Each structure stands twice: as C-alpha cells, then as structure tokens.
Amino acid sequence: MITRTIFAGFGGQGVLLMGYVLSHGALHKGLNVTYFPSYGAEMRGGTANCTVTLSDKKIASPVASRPDVVVAMNGPSLEKFEPTVVENGLVFLNASLINEKPGRSDLQVIPVPVVELAQEAGSARGGNMVMIGAVCAKTGMLSLDETVEGMKAALKGKAKFFDQNRKAIERGFTFIEEGK
Amino acid sequence: MITRTIFAGFGGQGVLLMGYVLSHGALHKGLNVTYFPSYGAEMRGGTANCTVTLSDKKIASPVASRPDVVVAMNGPSLEKFEPTVVENGLVFLNASLINEKPGRSDLQVIPVPVVELAQEAGSARGGNMVMIGAVCAKTGMLSLDETVEGMKAALKGKAKFFDQNRKAIERGFTFIEEGK
Amino acid sequence: MSTQVAYKQVFGWPESLKKNPTHYCPGCGHSIAHRLVAECLDELGIREKTIGVPPVGCAVLAYNYFNFDMVEAPHGRAMAVATGIKRVHPDKFVLTYQGDGDLAAIGTAETIHAGNRGERISAIFINNAIYGMTGGQMAPTTVLGQEATTAPGGRDPRLHGSPIDISRMLAVCDGVVYAERCSLTSVKNIRKAKKAIMKSFRCQLDDLGFSIVELLSPCPTNWKMPPKDAWAWINNEMVKTYPLGVIKDITGYEEAK
Amino acid sequence: MSTQVAYKQVFGWPESLKKNPTHYCPGCGHSIAHRLVAECLDELGIREKTIGVPPVGCAVLAYNYFNFDMVEAPHGRAMAVATGIKRVHPDKFVLTYQGDGDLAAIGTAETIHAGNRGERISAIFINNAIYGMTGGQMAPTTVLGQEATTAPGGRDPRLHGSPIDISRMLAVCDGVVYAERCSLTSVKNIRKAKKAIMKSFRCQLDDLGFSIVELLSPCPTNWKMPPKDAWAWINNEMVKTYPLGVIKDITGYEEAK
Amino acid sequence: MASEKVLMRGSDVVGEAAVRAGCRYYFGYPITPQNELPEYLSKRIVELGGTFIQGESEIASINMVLGASAAGGRVMTSSSSPGIALKQEGISYMAGMELPAVVVNMMRGGPGLGNIAPSAADYFQATRGGGNGDYRTPVLAPTGCQELVEMTFLAFDLADKYRTPVMLLGDGLMGQVMEPVVFPDPLDPDSLPKKDWILDGCEGREPRTIFSMYLGQQGELYQHNLRLQEKYDRITENEKRWETIQTDDADIVIVAYGTAARIAESAMEELRSEGSAVGIFRPITLWPFPLPALRDVATKAKKVAVFELSLGQMVEDVILSVGERAEIYFYGIPGGLIPTPADVVEFIHSAVRGDEKVGRRIEV
Amino acid sequence: MASEKVLMRGSDVVGEAAVRAGCRYYFGYPITPQNELPEYLSKRIVELGGTFIQGESEIASINMVLGASAAGGRVMTSSSSPGIALKQEGISYMAGMELPAVVVNMMRGGPGLGNIAPSAADYFQATRGGGNGDYRTPVLAPTGCQELVEMTFLAFDLADKYRTPVMLLGDGLMGQVMEPVVFPDPLDPDSLPKKDWILDGCEGREPRTIFSMYLGQQGELYQHNLRLQEKYDRITENEKRWETIQTDDADIVIVAYGTAARIAESAMEELRSEGSAVGIFRPITLWPFPLPALRDVATKAKKVAVFELSLGQMVEDVILSVGERAEIYFYGIPGGLIPTPADVVEFIHSAVRGDEKVGRRIEV
C-alpha cells in the first residue's frame, strides 16, 4: 500500500509542519516514508506545499503527480491541486478560509473548520494540528497516538508546545469520529 | 624547396629580430613563410629562439624538429640545437662568444666573429645583423637587397637604424663572400 | 470623487515603476528603495534613457517592477555588466541595484574596481545585513552578535570576521566622487535617502564619476522580527556599525535645499 | 682564508632560502624581498613551521627559492589558500607573497575578505606597478601617466581608472591590525622593510590578526629602465602615489629600536 | 555507534555523513537549493572543533578547500550549478596538484541562473571536467538519502585514495527530500591513514611543495599528464559502480541516474504492472562510466531508453557504451520542471512501440 | 579595402580581423599566451573610438562583455585555459540570455596552471559547455593565420545570427606564429544589421529585459530550454564546417584540428612521399561536429587515426561519428610539449600496421 498526500497553503499556515508530523509518525509506526517540500522558486512569499508518501515497501519517486490525498489550507491551493488528485481521491479543506467547493464530483471532500476547532481546543493558532488530526483520523494513516508521537518528533526539543498541540490533534480526531 | 632555420641565443642578442628580417625578406621575395618564436616558459630571463620556415609551397607545420640551418649565438644554444640539425646541415656560430665546436662531423660549421665584424661595420651592437647577412649570403635564402628590405620591414618606422644595420648586413655578406 | 472639496493626489504611483505586485516580504526595504529610485528617475525625466542592472538577491526580479530597460547580471557582477553597458552607451543612464552579498561579498572585486575606474555608474546598495533570497545566511555586513543561519551563535569576529564597510573602502578610490549612507526606516530618513539618490544620479548625469548610496534596509523575514521591530533595530542597533551620513563627497555640489 | 686578521662573515645566505639561482631579471625587487622574508624567518626561528603561498606572477616559482613548505595558489587566490591552511594548522606560520595583479586585481575580493576576517596571515605585497610575468600590462597600481603594453599612451584616469591603494582599503577592516608600505630601493629603505616584515610576522605569532607589508619594488624589465633608473623612479616618482610609512597599526607594539 | 533510523533531509544527511566520515573543514558560499547543508555544518562542524567558513564567494571557497587539503585536512565544499561553474578553475588546479576534496553539486536548472528545480544538466561539466586541461574527477550520483550517506563516505575515501577531487552530484529534490536513514559509526579523523605529502611545516624533513605548473622544457608537464592519465585509468578500472533493477528479463532497459532514476523506478513499477518487461540500469559513478556493464545489459535487452533531466548529456556515454548493440531511445527533460513518472511511462510506451511520440530514436 | 599581404602574428591577426569585422568593444584580462591580442587592441580599438578595458579579472571581463552585448555592441574577450575556466559561469549566462559575443581561447597546457605550450585539452570544456546547464556554443578551430582572419569574421557573424556566444579556439603556437595574411575590407559597425532586442533606453517603446532566470511554475524554463535546443539543432544542421585533404584515395585518414592538423599535414606529406595513402579530415567547427561528413570519409577509408593535443577528448566525437564503420586509432600528446610531425609519422606507421607501438586502437 502506498499513499501520497499533498499539504498546501499560505506560507504561514504551518503546512510543512503537518507533513513533518505525518512523516515522523509514519517512521514511528515503522513505515517507509518520504517527505518532499516545495522549495519552489527562489523567491519570497507565496504558497508552500509538501508531499508525504507512505508505504510498506521501498518508495521510488518522492514526487506525486497524482496524490491520493490533498489537504488544502487556502483557496489557491485547492485550485492548484484539485485537478491532480486520483479518481475518487480525498480532499481536506480548511473550511475556515475556503468558501469554494471542488468542481470534481468523484472526490470525497472533507471540510474542516480548523480555526474554530483550534479555538475550541485552546488556541486559534493550532489549525494545522487540528487538520493533521482530522487527516489521520479519516485516512487511518496514523492512529491518534502515532500522530501525537509524530508531532513530538517533529517538534523535537520544543516540549512546551506538546500539550497544546496534542489537544488540537485530538480535536481533529474527534471532529472526524464524531462528525463535529 | 623548404628551408627551416632556427635562430637561438641569449635574450638580449636580438635573435628574434634576425628571424623577423629573414621572414620579411622572404615575404618581399614572394616566398611562403612562417615565423615561430619560442614563447617558452612563463618566466623571465633564459634563452630565446625562433624558427623561420621558407618555402615556395604551402607550409604545413611551422615547427622544425629537424632544422636545416641553426644559428647559435651562444654556447647553450649550440648545445641544445646541434643534435636536431638535419644530416649535413648548416650551423652558424657566434665565434665572438662560443669557443666550443660542434661534436658532429657531418655538419657544415660557419663560425662568424659577429662582435668584431659589427665593430668594423661601425657598431658593436649590430652582431645580429652581421649574422643574418652571413646566413643569407651562405645559404642563398635571400640576396643582399632582399635581406636589407627584410630588415627595413622588420624595423618598420625605425628608419634611423636602417643605415647602420645595412652596413652590418653587408659586412656579413662580405664575410662569407670574401671569407673574412 | 467629491464635488465639494477639490482633492489633489499628492502621493501616487511613479511612472518608472511597473504596476506589478512585488514578491517582497511585508515590511521589506527593497520596495521602498525601488520607489525612491523610480521617483528620482521620474523627477529627472530620464526613465527612457535608463538601463538598470539588478542583482542576484531578493531584487533579482526588479526588472518586473522597474519600468525601464534592464539586464540580469550573474550574482555579484552587476558592476561589470553596468560597465559594459555604459561603455557602449555613454550617453545613457546606467544604475546598479545590489544587495550586500552581491555587492560586498562575491562582487567585492567588481565593486571596488568599478569605483576605482570611476565608471559613470550610480550604485544603489541595499545593506540588510543578511542574505535575504537564500534564506538568512550571514552577509559580510552582518553585525557582530547578529544571528544568521550560518552564524548560529551570532556573528563572532574570531570565527566570522567583522562587518565590512565597503562604502568606506570605495571612498579610498579617486574615481568615487560621492558615497552616502542612509536608512529606510523613518519618514525623515526615507526622504534623506531620496535626496542622496538624486545626488548620485546627478553625479552620473554631470559625468563626474562613480557614486554609491548605501541604504540600511530591513529584512523582517530573516531577522525574524515583525516589520516594526526590524525598523527599530536599524535605528537603534545597526546604525552603530553603519553610521548614517556622507562618507565621501567631492562633487562640489551645493547642499541641496 | 687569512691567518693574520680574523674575518667574520657579517652577511651571508639565510637558511630559509634555497641555494637555487633565481629566474628574476637583473635588478628586480623580488629577490630582495625573498631575502628579507628569509632573514626574518631565520631570526624568528620559524622556518620549520612556516607554510608559504606564492602568487601567480613573476614569483610563481618562489617555492624553488624559499626553503620551507609551499603550495601554489591559482592567480589571485593566495589569501583563500592561506586561509584554508591556517585553519587546519592554527599553530603554524602562514604567509602569502603576492604581486599587485595577483593581490589587488583578480584577487581583490580574497584580499579584502581575508583581511576582514582577520585571518592570522602575514601578507607580503610586491607592488611593482606593472604585470611582470605576463610582460608589462597595466596593473591596478600602475601610476598615472606610466606606460604599459595595455595602456599605450600611459595610464589615463578616464580610460583606465586611477592607481588603487589596496593597503589603505584594507586598513578600513577591523581584522587588519598592521599595514605598512616600504620600498626596496635604498639601504635604509630595505632595512626598514625588513623591520616591517618582522613586525608583521610578530602580529601573526602573537595571534593579533591580519597584517600586510606593501613593498614598492622595481621591475626594470617592464619599466624598460636600467636597474639604477628603476630604483630612482620609485624613490622620486612612485612614492608620490604610494607614500611610504605605516598605514595602520593597532598592534600596540612599542616601536622597534 | 551506528545511529538509529532517523528522518532527515538530504542536505543534512550529507552534512552528518561528512562529519562522520571525518570531515572537519567546510568552505562554501550560499546558493539554493543546497543551503541546508552549510547551515547544518555551520553548527555541527564547529561543535566538533572543526572549521566552517562561509567564503566571500565560490572561488574563495574552493581555494580555501585547496589550502586546507594541501594542509592535510578532510575537506568539503558544496554549491549548485552556477556556483560550481565558478569553481572550475580551482577544481582543475586541485586535479593537477592531486589534492583530495569532496565537491557537492546540488544541481539546478540552467543555463545561467535558471531556477532551482531539479536538473541534471551539469553532467558534461562534472564528467568531462569543466575546467581546463586533461583531467577527470570521479563523480558519484546517489539516489535517495541512505545512498547519500554511503556516497559521502565513499567520496572522501576515493578522494584520499587517489588524491583527487571527487564530485557528489545531486539536485535540489535530493537535498530537500526527507527520508529515514541510518548512519555508520563516526570516524575519528585522527584514525585516518596519515598522508605523507601534506604541508605542515618542514620540521625534521625537507620542505615540500605542491603545484600544478611544470615549466621544464624536458616535457615535465607531458610526463605529469601521463602520470595523471595512468591514475585515471586505474580509477576507470577499479571504481565503476552501478545498479541494475530487474534487467534480467527486461526487453527494454531504462538508463537513468540520480533523481531521474527514482522517477524511472516508479514508472517501471507501473509499466511492470501493465505487463511490460522493463528494467533499469542506473550508473552510480558517472565517471568512470560503467561502460562494460551497460554494454552487457544493453546487448541482452536489445533496447535501451535513456531518461535524463537534461536535453542529452549522459546519452553520449550510453552511445559510447552501447554502439549498435541495441536500439537507443532518448527522452530528456531540461531543468525547470519536476518530472513525474507519468512522463517516463509515456516515453517507454513510445520506445516499445518504436515511435517518437515522446522522446526520439538515436541513430548510431 | 582588402589589405596587401602582410606578415603578422596570429594574435595580432585576430585583433585586426576583429576590428575589421566591426568589433569595437574588448574586455579581457592578461594571460600568456595571448597577451599580444589585448595589447594590439588596446591601441587599435581605441584609435577607432571603441572601448578597450583591461578588466580586474576574467570574471569581470566576461561580465563586461555580457553588458556590452546586451547594449548592442559587437564585443569580444580573450583568454587562455585557466582564464577561460573562470569565464564559464558568464558564458552559461550569456547562452541562457541569448547574447552574442566572441570568446577567444588560446589554449595552454593544463590542468591548473600547467604551462604555455600548445594544447588542445579544453575541447570538452569548449564543445560541451563547461558552465552549468544545457547549452552549447559554436566552436571554431582555425589553423594558421589566414584562417584566423576568416574564422574571426565568421565568429562574429554566427554570434549575431544565432544570438549566442561563439568560441574561437586556438593555442599559443597559433597566437605566436607569424605568417603572411590578407584582410578583407573593414566593416563599418553602423552598417551591421540592427538588433531589435538590445537595451538602449526605452524611448518610444516598451522597456525590454534580458535575463536567464525563469521562475514560473508553468515550465517556463523548460520551454526556454526547448527553444534553445531548437536553435542548437538549427546550428547543427547549418553550420558544420570541415576540410578534407587528400582523403579521396586514402586508406587511412588522420582526424585532427587546429595546430595538431598542421603538424599532421606535415606528417602526411612525409607519409605520402613514402607511398602511404594518407589523408586528413579536419573539423573546423568542433561544435557542431561535422559528424556526417566524417562518417562518410571514415566509411570509405576503413581506418581513421585521431591525433589530438590532449589525452583523448575529440576522439569521443570521432567515435560517435564513426562507430564501427572504421577502425579507430588514437594518439594524444597532452599539453606541455610542442609536438612534431615525426611523432605523427610514427603513430600512422603503427596504425597502418595495426599495432599499438605509438597510440592505441579504440574498441568501439
């Protein structure tokens, strides 16, 4: 089984960190993993994205021309990556920011109101953690524990953030599990 | 007919100028000619030499591994080029400086006391002009007039030296023609 | 807009700037410097005879913003490229626009010798004490103690050397007629900077020689400061290493009003 | 030699020089500079811990003359090469020996930045105002009016720029602790030059920073003058552009006797 | 001790592998996409008591490397395409002076400034010597983080063994990818074999000199070049490395290296799942090029398909290896795009059909 | 008017030919063995109202060339091997920016500082682009002074026609040799075709920009490279040049260019006088390499003998041209010696016998 996920959004939305969390969690779980950030144009500003590939076998290319999962944290990202998702693929939307809906009807779309959920979990800045929680919960790529372990490894040394982030990840899980 | 001549000596002895004179004279005469100076090591001092090739046909390589004529203005040059001369080749020696004799017995050796002859011609510094005169006279590569024309072309613009140099060249010719 | 009070635009878009959005970060000094250059060209009416050379650095895309002829130079070589242009078109106006890595590290030789030859070039030198484009590495102008991604504990003179003052070095050259250091971090300083740029341009138009205007410029992104703090850091800290003011002036110009 | 009067050798061959004949032209300053460097190393007893970097220039073969470890540097890059060596062997003594083309033209950036980093290197800078090795082209230090094969009518500031004073530029750098200009054209000047070299070597041994000794040096061949006239030209003409003396000294050393 | 499996970015992997291989000297100038490597080392190497200098330029950096190497240090520099172009003179000197060092090129799109997307358009420069003279540098082209570890170690060893600069050729993708890696035990630099040619002051011995200039009129430079050539022949004889993937039963073999090989492998998986007998021949050393091995594989398969992130550079070595022994197809993507397995699949479809819809047939 | 026959040194010939071809801008840095060229121009070009600048380095010089070219000037630089190595970044930029210029390389022995004897060891660098990225520069390899005149004119014309840097590849011997030459009439620079892409201030038109960076995510750099490739294909199609000498009846054809070809011609004369049917194939453009022509000649002769002033660079192009159509022998003299016809005669004797006493047989 091989799963390719693209996380995308504005520079400041912590999309690369989501990818780290997933990658570290997968390593913890014993999977093969590649993480590949957009290191795009040699210029400031703009959007960021990263591709995480998980597999139980050796991973050849770390690039995903046709991702299984897309996590869009803003409108331009949705626009850019929607066409690339595999048929019947999964699209997560930052519902706090994105009003548009994907045009394709084959896709399974999961809108996540990340800002609101993060606020509920204690800090409005934890939107990316909520989202990664939701992604892992929905796809089953990582369990809650594995996701939290991934987060800790990704933030190695910054223990003071662990607690808050765990709460946000949990909120993402419950959002999927409980549908709200 | 192709004739390759190497002129060699100390840096200050005007060996390159001898080559110029021969080359320009040959151009004047309507021959094909190549002139190739030693541009040796990227360093100061040491010796200088040049190779002049005359021919009535197209000249391929301007380099002479086996010259027909060698003009040695000092001992080290004789040492260096003697072994390269063709069988029965011609060697001109600056007899004012070189006491050694070539070891090869096949060679035709012409010692020219250039300093003394130049003094006779009016200036001790004209040794190289005496020598080129002697060389042209002996080999018949250029006539006296052609040699003088070559000298004028080589020194283009420096007319004030023409007279003195002509005298020295003539002295070289008479040295060969009259044997003294 | 209004029928009752007549409003007049007192601040707007200079013609020498294209109306493209810039890629610069919020609070970056590059875009201010762009505007000042553009305003000066407009006021001198020389946009159409200007040829500019941007750096490799954050301003590498300056040709998307400046509304005149421009040619890219390899990193550090803007002064050499500008020299080539100016020698072909001595009657045109040639400027380079360069960062500190470009002008004072890899381009040191080109900078010093263009100055030394007295090339009729105006150099706009954006000193932001860091490598912006490549992500915050130490610049030759990084001040002591300042953090950079390649000077993790802060710049230490023993390990990394001291901040370089290339404008003062240029001042040693006979061919350099004018060098001034300004900053982009207050209304007053920005206006002063504009005057300096104007003067530099005049040096070229009057065929006096080489001139350079060094602009202390904030890089909030790589300094890891909010724009406001970045501006304050220049005013409070950076000027200690790079005091503002005229470094050399043999133009003989009367002080501008 | 004599049985009646006891003679003692008061001037002889320094151990730090190999006994090879040099390839320098008659009356050239390079060989004098070699000797002074060698004498200083001998007197400090550091020959066996010295690593030298010659230039590409007439002194490219200096490793045939100096009797200590030496490594060739590409043209202009001696300072960078020396930096690499010194960082591997901070306890060894590292010197560069460079001509004006090498140090002040192609090597400008390497020179300025080695100085700026305060590398513990001693630089011997042979300023002969010309490119010797390549046959008399203009150097960045060629003085105004001086003829060169690439400045046929003599150096003209408008066409060729003005002579560069790299030692004064280096003095701007914090890392440079000592810079002095001497000449090799009289008994007194040569002795002064030796003192300066000694001082520069001490700077390194005492871990103070970067130092440079600039030596005005005759190139009779490319100046097309007899040696004697070349020496006189330095004393009478060249010093006008390059005045002798200390340019910077923050060593705190007491003046040598 | 060998490390646990850690998730690490390619550039950092090279940095960590370098210090574990005993490298204590790094000189370099920033350029995307390889800045993470010097950034990593600016901390790591200094912790270990080594030297990190951000040179004022690529040229200064390569010459600091030259000096440090002459002084006996295990030393490295890194850059990306235009920066590597600037180092050519220095590399040529080091080849001539027989000085070991590791030069990392994380290639980007060109020519000129281009952009920082992955590319392999510096193949000629790397394998034929972009500097002056008859010299070669071993070129290692890893694929993926674990191999970056191995190749970094190998690069230092080859450099010292043959006294030559060695090039490690990657690209931005390789430098940016994070993958789990295991590191071998760190080497103590003091435990490395002593070099008897270095400059460290002539105490107790004759002075040594290191140079590339041979002025002698007796053909000294000629002799020196023949000596170098002999060394290059030895390297060619002994150091060729390559990987074959499922070539045994393959009717068509993709020849690709580095990132292109990874993409090709994904394509191969897809093609195999469609039922095509596709294999991969991956040169690991680009110089010396594994000519005999490729010749064998190609002769057997009868069809090779060269896939390059350039408009055709390695393909020359493939032609030189294969000649008329197999049909050769070529497809190149010049710098500036991140290529995808789908492109390669299309290319192989074309090659299998024998048409030129994607890529082209090479006439030999 | 066309000049009378004058006796002139190769370097000066290039200088005079350049100004007659309308070149008014020269930027360069001294290096032996080509200093006579800038020295000549420092006077000549200034007399004509043009610009001569001795740059502070090769890098500064090539970038002055870049600027002058962008500004529309006919411009030239020159150097020798290590200096040309330093210009690689600039040349790569100019290729990417499509800027015309003539770059003269009077090669010397390498690697590194080497020495100044003739050499042809920069063939790879010249023909494959020693800089970064997928680019090529036309490379002209004249032999002798009269051809230096023609090739200098041609270099400027090709540069402008295709908007590309063009390399003129000689060596110290060629630069130092004096031979009689005739020059064509001087061109008035103002009479040259106007360029509609240059930068001269945007009066009355939209501003223009010239650059090599293509950041766009839509494959702009990719497209740019394909465009360049198309141009290179056109050049390959149209601009191949070569000379054959007595190949019609030849059983063995010597392949050599530049100085080596001159030496080879002397050798051929000697060999012919011995009764051997020897011919010469001389590539004049090294890139584009005259592959089809050589293929034809080789197929007919059945034996080719490659003679290079390097340890084997052009021989790769010969193999790519000839393949198994003929036996290929190689003999190379690395920089540092002035080779003699006698060496080549020995080599051909070996090749005719089919042994490897001098040179070696290449397995294809």
Next chain:
Amino acid sequence: MAETAKRKIKGYIVIDKERCKGCHICIDFCPNQRIEADESLNKKGYFPARFKENIEEGEKGCIGCAQCATVCPEVAIEVYRGK
C-alpha cells in the same frame, strides 16, 4: 467617501487592499491614527491596512501628510489632499 467625513478632513488616502501586505508600518507612522488593520485576509493571505474613514469624537482626521505613503513598502497608498 461619506460627506460627513470629507468635510472634516484635509486629506484622505486610498489603500490598495490587494497590494498591501499587512506590514502595518503605516499604522505606526500616521500621526493621527487614521489607519487600522483589517480583520479579513486579502487574496494573498495578509490582513491589509484599512483607512479609518469615520472620525470618532476626539480624533483628528487625515491631513494628507503622506507619511503613511512614504513609509509604505508596497506603494499601496495614494494620498489626496484638499486644496
């Protein structure tokens, strides 16, 4: 612009909301606190600056001094002054 506002003020500014990058330097530099941060993101994802058109009790209006525009790095502000 509302009539009421205009009567009280000497000048006004127009901020190009999409050009603005939300550095908020202008907010700092306006002597009369006529600029504030918008609460909604623009298309690029920044919180742009917004001109405070309505003058509350005790506040001064815009005087068209152009200080905001002078410091604005994005040339996002046009300034108009009444005659």
Next chain:
Amino acid sequence: MAETAKRKIKGYIVIDKERCKGCHICIDFCPNQRIEADESLNKKGYFPARFKENIEEGEKGCIGCAQCATVCPEVAIEVYRGK
C-alpha cells in the same frame, strides 16, 4: 687575497660570479667604490660585478659595511669584516 690588500682593509666581500646578474646596483651603493663591472660574460650571459681587491693610491678599502649585499637582489655577495 693578497697580504697587502688585507692589511689595509677592514673587510672584504665575495661575489658569486655565476649568481650575479650584472644589475650593477652594488657598484652604485658602495660608499668606497670597491666594486666594478667585469668585462667578460658569465655563463648566463651577464657582465657580473667584481670586487676590487687592489686598492690604488687614494682609494679607501672595503669596510665590510654590507651596503652592497643589502641592495644586491641576488644575494650574490657575502661580506666579511675584520675583528
């Protein structure tokens, strides 16, 4: 060295004739004119400097001051001084 000479002089010099390049700088700098140019070339082709051993009437002898050696570019002069 002749006895006569030695008695009169405080010092003497030894010039390495083959090392000397005939720049004749030393001749200029000797305060007592103790050096002159040789008339015959050395092996390299230079006219080397030569120490004037014999002191003529009215001349001063070598004082071993080493000025010649200090200025000699070739380190071709060794200087000896009497005690």
